[in-house]
């Protein structure tokens with residue numbers, strides 16, 4: 001099958017690499033010639049590195065690269081079996097590109113969007129055949145992150161979902177099925193990792209170095225929330241939080257932080273601008289964390305209780321199966337274990353007690369325990385994850 005990729009930025013380039021490595025001929029298109037050239041150079045450099053590391057022979061790397069064709073005309077996509085769109089995150093731009101594409105591809109071509117925050121329903125609504133369209137959401141960097149969320153819209157034909165799922169699995173990816181709701185699974189469930197950590201800092205419970213230390217060393221997360229948001233960039237991370245919050249009709253559970261907004265407004269976007277929560281300029285030093293175990297545990301317990309509550313809500317609202325929700329967080333954002341498995345290990349009653357205490361202390365609906373958690377505790381149940 002020939003694969004078409006629209007948009008040769010960070011995601012499009014990565015997805016093109018994954019598809020070519022899986023043996024497909026790939027066409028990649030961008031309206032910006034410089035972006036196409038950059039994508040080609042990036043892929044050449046990537047394969048050079050992979051050869052140096054011994055992952056591919058030089059011959060195989062060259063063969064994979066020749067499978068990728070860089071196109072400045074969408075007409076080249078006429079024989080594609082699947083087209084994945086990864087252009088700028090704007091509804092009008094995405095609708096327009098799919099409108100053009102629909103006139104070019106054959107009727108059995110599957111159309112997919114890699115959107116992180118727009119609804120699949122809205123993007124596909126204007127298509128002549130919305131049943132052939134769905135969300136196929138990769139994580140950054142696409143060649144390294146195993147997870148792909150598969151998101152059918154209300155109008156997607158079941159066989160389109162099944163075909164897309166099987167194909168992406170054959171690319172050596174782990175797929176999870178997610179409902180077409182804000183943030184899908186990962187970008188919804190992960191919100192408290194950032195927002196509750198920032199709230200702890202705003203309240204003065206601990207400084208950023210201490211919260212990062214606690215989440216890493218006691219929580220087992222690969223990076224702390226402040227170093228991670230500095231790496232992601234506050235422009236990207238804040239906008240995801242704000243989008244999820246507004247799309248959930250301003251549910252306080254997802255409320256963004258003013259501290260992070262101020263960083264964004266100041267242009268302190270993180271590592272890429274050399275300042276964010278931390279200072280990365282030459283000569284600057286990082287404050288040492290307070291390594292008090294009791295404080296560290298308190299930080300982890302609070303953030304984890306909110307993350308677990310969010311994972312439980314995703315089960316309750318049928319966004320995905322319990323198994324898929326755990327898979328999504330371990331394979332999409334490298335959590336040390338699935339949040340529902342973690343809940344089972346801590347004990348659902350302990351999680352409920354932590355949330356109830358926070359809810360009663362703050363009187364803020366952000367901490368309200370999920371009804372499914374209450375019910376499972378009342379019925380002495382745990383999550384079945386196998």
Ligand code: NAI
Pocket residue numbers: 006007008009010011012029030031032035085086087088089093097114115116117137138139140
């Ligand atoms: P990017 O800014 O790196 O690349 C976007 C590319 O699309 C640019 O090269 C631009 O020239 C091109 N483009 C813009 N309008 C176009 C059009 N009408 N036709 C053809 N090409 C056009 O963006 P990035 O980060 O690769 O994101 C792309 C999509 O993937 C967005 O929908 C984003 O939400 C989603 N996404 C991004 C992730 C990330 O971490 N960067 C993760 C998962 C999804």
